[in-house]
Amino acid sequence: MNYDKKQLLAAVDSVFDEAVSFRRQLHMHPELSEHETETARLIQLQLQALGIPFESNIAGNGISAVIYGKDRSRGVGIRADIDALPVTEKVEIPFKSQNTGIMHACGHDIHTAILLGTAKVLLKIQDQLPASVRLFFQPSEETIGGARQMIDAGCLENPKISSVLGLHVDTGTDAGSVEFIPGAMNAACCEFQVRVIGKSCHGAHPTDGIDALLPACTMVTSLQSILTRRMDPTDSVLITVGKFNSGVKENVISGEAIFCGTIRTLDMKSMASIKTYLADLCHNTAAAFGASCEVEFASNGYPTLENDEQLLKWVMDSTKEILGAEHVKLTKKPSLGADDFAFFCHSSKGLYYNIGARKPGEKDAHPIHSDLFCPDEECIRTGILTQVAAILKIFEEEDI
DSSP states (O other), rough: OOHHHHHHHHHHHHHHHHHHHHHHHHHHHBBBBTTTTTHHHHHHHHHHHHTEEEEETTTTTTEEOOOOOOOOEEEEEEEEEEEEBBOOOOOOTTOOOTTTTTTTTTTTTHHHHHHHHHHHHHHHGGGGGEEEEEEEEEETTTTOOHHHHHTTTTTTTTTTTEEEEEEEEEOOOOEEOOEEEOOOOOOEEEEEEEEEEBBBBTOOOOSSBBHHHHHHHHHHHHHHHHIIIOTTTSSSSSEEEEEEEEEEEEEEEEEEEEEEEEEESSSSHHHHHHHHHHHHHHHHHHTTOOOOOEEEEEEEOOOOOOOOOHHHHHHHHHHHHHHHHGGGGEEEOBBSOOOTTTHHHHSSEEEEEEEEEEOOSSSOOOOTTOTTOOOHHHHHHHHHHHHHHHHHHHHHHHHH
């Protein structure tokens, strides 16, 4: 489907201020994963005002809306995550978070505003759309993976969604520019917990017990040997221990130690091997100290986020056309961060890309998840432009 570039730029300009205003409203009222009730209500009010049909309370507080084109049985999807983080905002702005200890420190307020802005532009040309566009306002990206639950609820059906687009703000790139990463863009991630069981006793009489702290500490320091001695050194794998608890008093030998962490890899085949090596290392280490242990792996981990090669080419082409080639870069270096958009990539064709959010001239912009994260709102314009252009390009190339 062809479009007039000047008309598209003008259409985005006409909704930009409204999108910024809505983003600030969301930013002032952030909500944690699985608790996005007010956020969902505000989105529903916007959809109702636009006359866009939707279903709510999907996967918790998720919303699935649709802009019907000429073919109501097929379409393309766009996803925005809506949850915030347990971060206390330190940025002094007029629309600073009013919810203590909660902040949109990952830019999901911007993603949501972009999706609504995209919907408004698509509504202006709805009668020209050859097929439909599904809008996913997805909850719980930061915790339980709301994407998988929305897919399980049938959100890729009726209309049948062939491709899903998603984007993420990035303060490592200037506002107005876009970054694409081919193939595996984000890592698979699985959480684990290890419980070491010993026998507590008085610190003056260590032979009366079994110190759980010693084998636990040995395990943590030895886990890195899995990466350096058991895995192929050319593989991108990572084991992180982020939490460790043991002991109740300074003169008591600890009878229990618990530590938790994550495993990350760009190759799903490596995940099973790492789990086996980690469990063996922990059980054998515990036995060497006369202790025992329990190793648990979360069942709700994320798979690798793998961009579809064809979609990547189409959307890169459309982005170069609308932004200019100088504002589009292709990066071969993936991230070991995880994102549940990966489930869309494994259930349909998927493409995820980064939109620059660094203010012009800013040298040390604070990254996502920082309490000082402060993206340039111009990225909202970039997001709307690229999403609309991408949707029209996909319709054209798929000959829908």
